[in-house]
């Protein structure tokens with residue numbers, strides 16, 4: 681039920697902006713939660729309008745590769761990815777986090 685924990689954190693964060701009824705979130709594609717899971721989890725806590733934008737990943741690797749990560753498998757609570765060039769574990773530059781980009 682890790683998505684509930686993530687949802688609670690987002691709701692708590694969004695409430696700092698005051699009395700809101702709409703939230704826009706960026707969800708990195710390397711996060712171990714899907715758009716539907718996140719949306720569903722937030723909806724169990726609040727009845728806000730939820731707008732989730734999935735952000736494409738960007739990684740950098742020791743082999744000099746820079747670009748989109750190779751997602752091997754993604755499911756409930758996990759996301760496994762590597763460098764598409766050398767298959768090592770790269771550094772995540774973008775697409776590994778969840779953040780609020782707007783509230784109304």
Ligand SMILES: [Zn+2]
Pocket residue numbers: 741742743744745763764765766767768770
């Ligand atoms: Zn590499």
